[in-house]
Amino acid sequence: MATDAPIPLSVLDLAPITEGSDAATAVRRSIELAQHAERLGYRRFWLAEHHAVAVASSSTAVLIALIADATTEIRVGSAAVQSGVHTPLSIVEAFGTIDALHPGRLDLGLGRSAQRRAEHRARADDRAQAPAQPDAEDLIVDGLLIPPPFPIGELLTSPRVAAAVDATRFEGAVPPDFTDAVDDVLALLAGRFRHGEVALTAVPGSGADTPVWIFGSSKGQSAQVAGARGLPFVANYHVSPSTVLEAVEAYRSAFVPSPGLAEPYVVVSADVVVASDDATARHRALTYGHWVYGIRSGAGAQPYLDPDTAPPLWADAAPLVEDRVRTQFVGAPDTVADGLRTLARVTGADELVVTSITHDFAQRVQSHRLLARAWGLVPR
Template identity: 70%
Template structure:
């Protein structure tokens, strides 16, 4: 099996019939479990006004870091449209001061993407979009047709969320400028209005900066130009992962911390002792994604025992995500991940796994860790 590292991305999902407090306790427990199994990193996602308990991601990162001892902990990713660079650096600097050398500061541009989509002039909005690429396979890896974000970005709830998360009249910063400000604050070279400012804590913190992206656009370009590691989101946008990785590598300029491109690719997985069990556990994944893509935000993760099958119309909305999820026995899942790593040239993979049954979720991580050959996961 591939020797590249394996990490965990946790969405801190609230499951049907449960609550946010339980989801948060489970995130801490899963982090401890992942550390014991030998996973390299434990990243937490930022989502708001949805059945996801990691909305205050930086707070939760601090709690997870305090409950673990060696695994790297980070964000996947801080949405810079909702935070100032100073607040991000001070928050991560605070955690690093107590848990030095363990933090990954992942950055994303979600807020700016929505601003660009809604501020485009009317004539440009009416122009015909390019024809999406046809579904195809690359050396065994499924590359589906792109999913259109137009409906999601036009969601009234998404607009209301943006309003709630920003101070009235505030402008979403340019992603490139925000990243540069964060790097300057960490390096101690930040200047505002001609005045040098030092983030305390934050300056000289042992924090690794990462860029997350789903396309060949600004995120991939910034990561490459700044010589930062890049995370390509196959679990979010499987249609554009390969072009994102290629764009990052083509734009890469060696930096003080990174002499060559470093790529992590994400994947949705569910592993179980049998294929039938795994598919039953994963049977409501499509319902969950359908809620997200409707613009209403992630619903409480549905219970397979009480949830009817997707309708044909619902299935069409999430078909690309269902068919690019890696589900089955540990060997089946690991083979799929090995193909993903080989085709993308990933230096590392990060898995996200959501099931209604938390013990089954922990078991999925354990089975995969053993199959992948993580040292700590080997039986005595």
């Protein structure tokens, strides 16, 4: 990691729907935010895939295509395509279609979906899915907060999550093993895919200049396959801060050089809210806990509430959200930039990707603008 210049900074967007708004507005705002990110000097603009909740990035490839068409230089990609929801062939065909019009600008991010995570939630090597540890304490690693793990197993078995999982696949369909899905995507892009004894070609898609990225929250399968296949890895501090260090370590330990990547390449995610001063930023972030509670309680992401009118988060909700709230980087530009430098230093990140959600869209744009300036990004 270079010491004489800031590492690259990218943007992760969920196209969040805010209280009093709608999905169409969220889509338009996502496109506008990408245009701002491009002008501000961010390297990439990635879209997260979620279904049946109050975010408008569910049809990720479609939104990526719209954003690629509305921008000219910034890389655009998925963070990440859910491997249990789409077949490898459909993934490569979709990204190949976009690449045909915007060659060399796409990042194809792949992640394990809820279907596979639910089946493996009891794995002993996955702390993010471990039982709750009431007596666990915070760790401070060279200035970086590593909170106790959140027990995700109960969330994955909630009725709403189970219904959403079932709704994204045909009855009786079995999602592929993640390693197999990644291998099939790589084979399709390289033009060497076979289904049984038959060679098949993704059209468009075969030969597309679309690097594959792996997203993960633990030291489990995602980190292992990213390392073994010599692919870049994105560690989700903003989703699972308790396991980010072991995820990065597992990836680096498993890394085998590939034609596309000679050394490990790590991107780490962070949730940020930046304003002109610390107090203003803290006020704008007041309803982040409400939003996380919707996700963690099994209800799914709800419309993002207005901090000017929302009631305080009730005390009983705190255990479900405190690891995410306490690891959000909130404050004035220098406050947040200093926190992100700590995150980069401790994880050894080659790049950071930040997501910022506020009720007011202009404040969200300002958050990215202030951070870009404090980080030293060069405007385009």
